[in-house]
Amino acid sequence: MKFTVKDRQTLETIELNQLRNYLQTHGWHQDQPFLDNATLWHKPTTDGEELEILLPNRQNLRDYGARISQAIQTLENAENRPQLEILSELLTRISNTTIQGIVMQIHTPNTKKLSGEITLLGLVVAKLQKIQTSLADKDYILAIKAYQERLPILCSGDLIKDNNAFILTNPHNLTLDELW
Structure with missing residues (x-):
């Protein structure tokens, strides 16, 4: 059974530095800025494609929780692990x-x-x-x-x-x- 983390308050408590460190230690690399509010992160897959995460630059953005939710969904697919397991590593x-x-x-x-x-x-x-x-x-x-x-x-x-x-x-x- 798959669980999707949608609790905005919980998602908004994930600190940007914690998520950045997580991405770096799991093979993601920061690519380029996206407008003024976010940065694109990429990770190559085994079949030659590339996964992408749009990571906000600040936690006080209105859509911060939604962006973190999308990042966790991408990580779930990339790592073939449940979202709750990933979330437990990110929460501080x-x-x-x-x-x-x-x-x-x-x-x-x-x-x-x-x-x-x-x-x-x-x-x-x-x-x-x-x-x-x-x-x-x-x-x-x-x-x-x-x-x-x-x-x-x-x-x-x-x-x-x-x-x-x-x-x-x-x-x-x-x-x-x-x-x-």
Whole structure:
């Protein structure tokens, strides 16, 4: 089954430098400017043809999300990989998202305040990932309960990818997953 990524907000969070680096490391080369707002990127295929991606020069363009969607569709065909797999490599930040997961580890708590770091195993763009976060007070207590009883949780915040590690910043609304 093929999934097409069309969520404009998610597509608009893909940073241009991240996509440029991805293209360069996967055999694409920057060719020429297209008007003032974009650049053409090309990659030769095994049958002698050439694939093309129109990459915007700025993220604040009105059609940025649509152009990124087209680029991901082209990459899906060129690499014969699902769009979600490609998207998971390109995303560096997802604001105001809710993570569903299991508390895998409780790190040594702070001695002066009821708080500490935890490691979750949660879904990020349909793929299980380790996610680090810091919790305090009742959220930290609830995370300990979830860890001890192996209950899934839901937690909202801003997800940041830093060197292939995920960090959930501004965590809030931590609850036990009642659907479990």
